[in-house]
Amino acid sequence: MNPPLTDVEVRILGALLEKEVATPDYYPLSLNALLAACNQTTSREPIMRLDEDAVIPATVALRRRGLLRQIQRAGSRVTKFEHRLDEDLRLVRPELAVLGVLMLRGPQTPGELYARTERLHPFADLAALEAMLESLITREPEPLVARLPRRPGQKEVRYAHLLSGEPTQAESSGTTEEPAIPTRRAGVGDDRVAVLEQTVEALRAEVAAVRAELDAFRAQFG
Template sequence: MTDAALTIPEQRVLGCLLEKELSTPDAYPLTLNALVNACNQLTNRDPVLALDEAAVLEALEGLKDRQAAWLVGGAGSRVPKYAQRLAEARNLSVQECAILAELLLRGPQTPGELRARCARMYPFPDLAEVEAVLALMLEAEAPLVARLPRQPGTKETRFGHLLGDPLPAEAPAPPQPRGRLEEEVAVLRAELAALRAEFEAFRRQFE
């Protein structure tokens, strides 16, 4: 697979192929109709998308160019079906595929969230195994995931995949000009002085 960033539809299609191979192997590879339905599921997806057949076919073409998906022609099959080939290209384990599918389908998550949500694809026995697999994915020659900075007020670290567009960083508030800050301080001081004067006038009424 090339290092080019996957588009949002490509991420969703690849995530669905990885997911369905593990969660519903009897119905895999997927027909175009099944893949469209998988991409537009209302559950286990964040965000929820509404991709039509044209968008899914375009995403499949992009994934085929990157050697991440392919058209499968089984004997006696009259309907084209599609499968992922990323696992083979990157020599990924079942555990890595489950985690990657979950990150592609629902975005950054903590190890605890990954363990719970991956259960339909691979039942991690404990959190330690999730963390061990994430460590392997972090230390790979071409890392598949990244550890994200902790959000304010949170204790757990989240992980995100590295196959798509760079994760947007929170934009810092633009600095205010020094002159404007000084004006605001002057206004606040004036208001405070006025309040003090009113309080003194009120207090004198009872002396």
């Protein structure tokens, strides 16, 4: 895409793509709803802290490029926003699902994408998703997805969108060992599981602190 989209523009379009399917009753999104979607702490990587001063100019730029539509219905003072990626880039729902998750969560393996696209479009199996990735890589007149070089210690390749241009060195290299392909069942609630794990750890720490205080109290009167 020329010129490449900024990180804020990518986040806006990705959030609109997600909410169109995840919360259709509230789509198109108002500015406040769009801000909340962009700043979510779940299903986002990296987490952003955007405000109106960052989002409004980005929506204007996207509208000028034909990638976003601004709507104000008769009798309403609320301006709402919807993406036009399906129209402008002529993408179908499975393609939008893959592209949207890559836009919101960065480079990922096929297994991660298979688990995380279920809410937007449930692929029949991993092979179906990999076929969709291949079609986005070979798409004419220009590809929308790239296959990244395998990182040291990695068992699987990762894929990244090209709406912001070629992936940076930080995205295409690293030393972290890649986890095994997650199953659909294991990956669907990965964010919720992470939050629960953090909560459990916090509760364990609180219990340990209470036990330490109780032991100290008993020592005083034992």
